[in-house]
Amino acid sequence: MSSIKLVIFDWDGTLFDSAGQIVDSLQFAAQQHQQPLTAEDAAHIIGLGLPEVMQTLFPQVPELHDAILESYATHYVAHSSHDQWFVGVHEMLHDLKQQGIILAVATGKSRRGLDRVLTTTASHDLFTVTRAASETKSKPHPLMLEEILQHTGIDVNHAVMVGDTTYDLEMAQRIGMKRIGVSYGVHAVEELMSYEPIYIAQSLTDLHDYLIQHVQTKR
Numbered sequence: 001m002s003s004i005k006l007v008i009f010d011w012d013g014t015l016f017d018s019a020g021q022i023v024d025s026l027q028f029a030a031q032q033h034q035q036p037l038t039a040e041d042a043a044h045i046i047g048l049g050l051p052e053v054m055q056t057l058f059p060q061v062p063e064l065h066d067a068i069l070e071s072y073a074t075h076y077v078a079h080s081s082h083d084q085w086f087v088g089v090h091e092m093l094h095d096l097k098q099q100g101i102i103l104a105v106a107t108g109k110s111r112r113g114l115d116r117v118l119t120t121t122a123s124h125d126l127f128t129v130t131r132a133a134s135e136t137k138s139k140p141h142p143l144m145l146e147e148i149l150q151h152t153g154i155d156v157n158h159a160v161m162v163g164d165t166t167y168d169l170e171m172a173q174r175i176g177m178k179r180i181g182v183s184y185g186v187h188a189v190e191e192l193m194s195y196e197p198i199y200i201a202q203s204l205t206d207l208h209d210y211l212i213q214h215v216q217t218k219r
Helices: 019-032 039-044 050-057 062-079 089-098 111-120 143-152 166-173 189-193 204-214
Strands: 006-009 102-107 129-132 159-163 178-182 199-201
Touching: 006 143, 019 039, 019 050, 019 062, 050 062, 089 102, 089 204, 102 143, 111 129, 129 143, 143 159, 143 166, 159 166, 159 204, 166 178, 166 189, 178 189, 178 204, 189 199, 199 204
Parallel strands: 006 102, 006 159, 102 129, 159 178, 178 199
Antiparallel strands: none
16 A cells, blocks of 8 residues: 555544534534424534535425524534544544654635634644635535645655545545545445445544554655
8 A cells, every 4th residue: 555645634523522512513403494394304413514504404495495504603602612622632643743754634614613622632733734614515525525635745645544434435435535434423334335445543542543653654
């Protein structure tokens, strides 16, 4: 396998322990506007851009999408102050950075939402480039990965996408990028396996160890 020089991470459910709050906030917003929504359905769309979330969950009421999104965003910001990285993420990112690996983020968040959590985690400087769904195409379209490759100048053969959803892995698969799934996120391992990941990490420690074994160390 070609050595890895660029690691691109999904955010929610991969680095950041926020899936539960996203589900709660989506269900709150749906209830505010008298729309049915199960926790399972809410969890399954994590990773998509917010307009795509609305189209997927509430296709019957397009006229309510803006209002539901406003309710969701208000609730999420008000109740997510304790959301944080999964245990071990800080150490993994700093370890990879020390090895000379380029780090990036490709997320379904809006730019405003991503900048807020980058500030919360004091991690702006860890990532060479970040892409949010509001400034490009939503997953699983691969445009945000193509933009990251262009920005970094890294060939697709030396990059890997790490994510907890099929949207992450399909996005990478579409451009022939290596992909790693994580089992602790919102999509089942069986779903992730259908996109032929090179590895499924069972924990943050497992992911950390695997990446360190396969990165191109600085010379």
